[in-house]
Amino acid sequence: MPVKYQQETAQITWEAAQALIEAVLKEGAAQKIAFSIAVMDAGGHLRAFGRADEAAFLTAEIACDKAWTACFFGQPTHIWNSLVQESHMAPLASHPRLMAVGGGYPIFYQGRLIGGLGVSGGTYEQDQEAAVKALSFTGFDKL
Known part of the structure; x- marks a missing residue:
């Protein structure tokens, strides 16, 4: 049996990444929240980034790390809060990203992981809500 040497990977397009950023910025403007937004590709590399003028500088790094975490584990970041409290998972809490x-949130399209979205600037609930609305508005799979 021949060995398969490469696998096709699904990646988020720049256009779709920009649409997510615009949707989050619009939601932030409506709620008067200055968000930073990061979109990673399926490999965890920054695909697009946006930051409201008033967003605190640290929100940029946090948004990138949220997108990276969601992309690499294929799960929303909020679930990690309880996971790292378990003794067998606690060592992961020291990972710098x-x-x-x-x-x-991971970004799924037609059942395939194509990237990660990270939103930072409000409370964790506001960040989650803006991310979910943007994913829904742009037509990505619901988690």
């Missing part, structure tokens, strides 16, 4: 705070 693992963000165990709500606002990061």
Whole structure:
């Protein structure tokens, strides 16, 4: 039997990444929240980034780490808050990019993981809500 040497990977397009950023910024403007938004590709590399003028500088790094965490584990970041409290998972809490705070979501399209979205700037609930609305508005799979 021949060995398969490569696998096709699904990636988020720049256009779709920009649409997510615009949707989050619009939601932030409506709620008067200055968000930073990061979109990673399926490999965890930054695909697109947006930041409201008033967003605190640290929100940029946090948004990137939320997107990275969601992408690499294929799960929303808020679930990590309870997971890292379990003794067998606690060592992961020291990973420099693992963000165990709500606002990061994997991006699925037609059942395939194509990237990660990270939103930072509000409370974790506001970050989560903005991310979910943006994913829904742009037509990505619901989690």
